[in-house]
């Protein structure tokens with residue numbers, strides 16, 4: 086399938102590692118020009134250098150998606166560097182595990198800020214470019230818990246449901262501009278953030294034991310996913326081949342999410 090991504094200009098937030106890195110790689114391999122951000126300057130610069138090996142334009146900058154000024158500056162600089170923006174992948178985020186009884190107001194505010202408000206801010210700044218693109222795409226990386234509540238991830242459950250509502254409402258608002266907005270809902274995919282959760286929850290187990298046990302216990306397919314199993318659907322949604330899909334919510338979760 087020719088995704089026709091050659092020369093398209095994409096921003097991937099949180100593109101230095103994990104899912105964002107795999108998505109940026111996939112888009113660059115398909116011929117897109119790619120801009121990435123994350124907070125760690127060294128990591129994002131080094132990821133940018135590796136992305137250049139695919140041959141397209143690359144722009145990498147340290148920017149915190151919880152800071153409105155940094156978002157504004159990053160999106161404008163990305164558009165300058167790439168020559169516009171056709172695709173925005175709102176991926177930056179992190180897990181804030183905790184139950185209702187352990188989460189503080191501060192935890193809730195931080196979680197909302199990095200998940201929902203980052204999507205709001207980045208979409209707002211990218212919108213003028215996406216409208217001009219004449220086939221703009223926003224892909225929100227979300228979590229299956231937004232539809233399938235899990236009290237162990239209480240803030241994720243609540244805030245990701247808001248991200249789903251945001252996706253749907255934005256898809257409706259932007260449909261007349263042919264800017265398509267979709268959500269990809271992740272289950273358990275092995276990334277650096279899960280390596281941190283392993284250290285917090287069960288440092289006595291090896292990484293392999295921890296991930297194997299978790300995959301067998303929680304995921305119908307019996308294993309955790311790999312970032313490369315997420316990036317393909319994101320590239321498809323970013324492409325010309327998804328031209329009649331908007332407001333969709335697609336699980337990449339190995340069968341997690343027990344709803345119809």
Ligand SMILES: NC(=O)c1ccc[n+]([C@@H]2O[C@H](COP(=O)([O-])OP(=O)(O)OC[C@H]3O[C@@H](n4cnc5c(N)ncnc54)[C@H](OP(=O)(O)O)[C@@H]3O)[C@@H](O)[C@H]2O)c1
Nearest residue numbers: 099101103104123124125149150178228273274276277278
């Ligand atoms: N992996 C999963 O199983 C899973 C499940 C459900 C949802 N998700 C969602 O998928 C997205 C990617 O997760 P991941 O597993 O790939 O996580 P990860 O391995 O921790 O990578 C997260 C990326 O986002 C960046 N980031 C975090 N906070 C940021 C901020 N405030 N501003 C800018 N960049 C920031 C990180 O770099 P810095 O730390 O240097 O900023 C990194 O590049 C997240 O939104 C996450 O909630 C993942």
